[in-house]
Amino acid sequence: MSQSSTLSPATAAGNRSTIGSGGAPLLVIGAGPKAVALAVKSSVLRAVGFDVPEVVAVERDRTAANWLAGRGWTNGRQRLGTLPEKDLGFPYDRTAWGDPRDPVTGEIARRMAGFSWSSHLLDRGLYARWIDRSRPQPSHREWAGYLQWAAERAGLRTVAGEVRAAELLDGGWTLTVDDGAADLTVRGCGLLVSGPGPAAGVLPADGRRVLDTAGFWKLAVEGFPEWARTVVVVGAGETAGTIVRELALGQDRKVTVVAPRATLYSRGESPFENRYYSDPTGWAGLSEADRQEFIRRTDRAVFSQEIQSDLALTTNVSWEPGRVIGTRPADDTDDTVAVEIAYGGRHRTHRADLVVDATGGDPLWFTRLLGPRAEDALWAALGGSVTRERVERSIDSSLAVAGLPAPLHLPNLAALAQGPGFPNLSSLGLLSDRVLALYAPGVRTDDTAAAEDRPGDRTAERITASGLNHMDTWGAVQR
Structure with a gap:
């Protein structure tokens, strides 16, 4: 072209x-x-x-x-x-x-x-x-x-x-x-x-078991490895959503999404919400708190309704609330990654074959x-x-x-x-x-x-x- x-x-x-x-x-x-x-x-x-x-x-x-x-x-x-x-x-x-x-x-x-x-x-x-x-x-x-x-x-x-x-x-x-x-x-x-x-993630990528967004798509284009059967995806925005969809539907992998809130929320698509996207008349008259809440509910850390609809077709996706604070090789083997997650003042560990940091730019x-x-x-x-x-x-x-x-x-x-x-x-x-x-x-x-x-x-x-x-x-x- x-x-x-x-x-x-x-x-x-x-x-x-x-x-x-x-x-x-x-x-x-x-x-x-x-x-x-x-x-x-x-x-x-x-x-x-x-x-x-x-x-x-x-x-x-x-x-x-x-x-x-x-x-x-x-x-x-x-x-x-x-x-x-x-x-x-x-x-x-x-x-x-x-x-x-x-x-x-x-x-x-x-x-x-x-x-x-x-x-x-x-x-x-x-x-x-x-x-x-x-x-x-x-x-x-x-x-x-x-x-x-x-x-x-x-x-x-x-x-x-x-x-x-x-x-x-x-x-x-x-x-x-x-x-x-x-x-x-x-x-x-x-x-x-x-x-x-x-891409500016929260985790240092090693190019093998811990990937950033670019590393993931490079791997997806070259051919996804068979050994990566379980994957943790960090992030809950549209960047993460496309990666989760590719993993769960395109690659048939088990995916756990670590998101900062209680669940994986969808983007608002009602005519009342969409109107501010097409015509922001009156936007500046809203309080800053209401503007921030609107953006949070409709655009940040949410999956589009189309991605949500696609993911409803599979049982390959689960989620955990919290923030990833680090990764390390699992204690008993170098073939999996231990993901450290903090939520509600407590810490827990989730093990996976691969981690993708999709928290965006x-x-x-x-x-x-x-x-x-x-x-x-x-x-x-x-x-x-x-x-x-x-x-x-x-x-x-x-x-x-x-x-x-x-x-x-x-x-x-x-x-x-x-x-x-x-x-x-x-x-x-x-x-x-x-x-x-x-x-x-x-x-x-x-x-x-x-x-x-x-x-x-x-x-x-x-x-x-x-x-x-x-x-x-x-x-x-x-x-």
């Missing part, structure tokens, strides 16, 4: 290449769903006359790589947990960019519909077959195909390589990218961090990339050290940390402040609206107007005054 365009310094005149022209791009780390949604919306808005930045993704592999086998998050055969109709344009809000009766607003909606999941199937000649099969959930591999199709149509530009450093410079962001041969410099007016980052992984200026600016904006709680409370309506000299958009940490759908696939269209509205001169949605009216939250004005005006050569990639 063809990929979106990849930028390389090999095409530069001399030792310098310039990405595009006309203004500084919005940089995205990772070419996944959020980057593709932004690229699609940016291309549509620019086509109808809005002055928004082009989107440039820095990707070490390929578009939608995390949805394919080989990157450590899936084998590609797992089914999508979100409805595919919640695609790159969802919820298709006609009021985000003006009066819904304005022909330009209608044109935005029409063009966005051309990037929908249904349009992808129509283009591939698969729409009728999908409908006749009762609209099944696509596999991760099929979802990746949709993202790659949309990225190509939107002209998403990518820089091939891995980000090694991110620094604030001259009113914008500068990324140092290792392309495997040398370091490149990529500049932009804003930076969005997407993707889960590297580190949401603050990007802080390891920050240069001295960026780190100091983030500390100043947060009023202290960088913690998850401080970052979550600092996220403004553009899904960026308030008070930085240039925008740092962190949708994966925006649930508490802005709405539960932004970290996942529930409202990719709304995410792109929120982010890009910050850069569009004269555009004031209800959310951005409220943000601009708050003292100390003048990010858009700072960009116009100091960022775009003097970045005469933007997005420079140089040796």
